[in-house]
Amino acid sequence: MGIAQNDRRGVTVEVSLDAGGIDDERLDRQTRMLRAELAEMEGVETAALGRDSSGTAAGTKVADPITLGAIVLALSASGGVFTTLIETVRDWLGRQPGSHRVTVTIDGESIDVEAANDEQQRALVDAYIRRHGGVVAG
Numbered sequence: 393m394g395i396a397q398n399d400r401r402g403v404t405v406e407v408s409l410d411a412g413g414i415d416d417e418r419l420d421r422q423t424r425m426l427r428a429e430l431a432e433m434e435g436v437e438t439a440a441l442g443r444d445s446s447g448t449a450a451g452t453k454v455a456d457p458i459t460l461g462a463i464v465l466a467l468s469a470s471g472g473v474f475t476t477l478i479e480t481v482r483d484w485l486g487r488q489p490g491s492h493r494v495t496v497t498i499d500g501e502s503i504d505v506e507a508a509n510d511e512q513q514r515a516l517v518d519a520y521i522r523r524h525g526g527v528v529a530g
Contacts, residue, residue, distance in 0.1 A: 406463070433480055436477075441463060
């Protein structure tokens, strides 16, 4: 899926959860929990589970098969919303049992965010935010 410009309001970002081989029902439940948390963030206009009500993958023009673990966010153009998104994902991951990874895709470029808070992960996330922070900054 990836990212698409969302008029002048902001951008659409794909967030994909990989919960380490759990069954589909648990993956769906955890994806919905993450979506609910992301939807509460300031600057998130919409948070859909991979498709909008028309059956088209949110943020795209072509229908996509349903992808378990996929969340599509429409972010406003307010400054700092992308940084907040990454930090919210990291916080959520830190509260989850097991081996989880979340992939955030913007402008066709993805970053994997894992529960580990080591220095290399932080540097990678910071570099990614610097590259893409201006995309959603006002």
